[in-house]
Amino acid sequence: MTRKILLDSDYLISAFDSGQVGEVDRKRREVVEKLAGDPDTRFRITPLIFYEALRNCANPEVMEKKLNDLGFKYLEVSEAHGRRAAAAFRFAVNQNQGTRPDWLDKRSFDLFHCVCEEANEVELISGNVDDVPRLKQLLFDSRHPQNA
Numbered sequence: 001m002t003r004k005i006l007l008d009s010d011y012l013i014s015a016f017d018s019g020q021v022g023e024v025d026r027k028r029r030e031v032v033e034k035l036a037g038d039p040d041t042r043f044r045i046t047p048l049i050f051y052e053a054l055r056n057c058a059n060p061e062v063m064e065k066k067l068n069d070l071g072f073k074y075l076e077v078s079e080a081h082g083r084r085a086a087a088a089f090r091f092a093v094n095q096n097q098g099t100r101p102d103w104l105d106k107r108s109f110d111l112f113h114c115v116c117e118e119a120n121e122v123e124l125i126s127g128n129v130d131d132v133p134r135l136k137q138l139l140f141d142s143r144h145p146q147n148a
Helices: 009-016 023-036 047-056 060-069 079-095 108-120 131-143
Strands: 003-007 041-045 123-125
Touching: 003 009, 003 023, 003 108, 009 023, 009 047, 009 060, 023 041, 041 047, 047 060, 047 108, 079 108, 079 131, 108 123, 108 131
Parallel strands: 003 041, 003 123
Antiparallel strands: none
């Protein structure tokens, strides 16, 4: 069965930016190499993740080449995705007595990535291991407010 993977920009930079030499980067590179070696894995990317990766990497040309070599395909991002992320964000603000939760303000792009994951039935692999499950729960709760 084909496994469609959406890597966040932190993973892309760790995997493909030669300036990244820490232990976390090494582990992320290993994860990406293992996925790339699996013939049933297909990599996906969004324009927003592409922007984040190119903006923050040391060598954008190398990043683009690696993405092309591994056959990354762009996911469609639509107005509906923006509306879904905004609605979930507003739901969180309402749940927090009308103020923006600090943790969510720092993760607004990650919320959008989670919406893209949900809408495109891909698997998001993110370096934000604490906040991504929280964001996914927010998406669920915003769809099912009676359970929140």
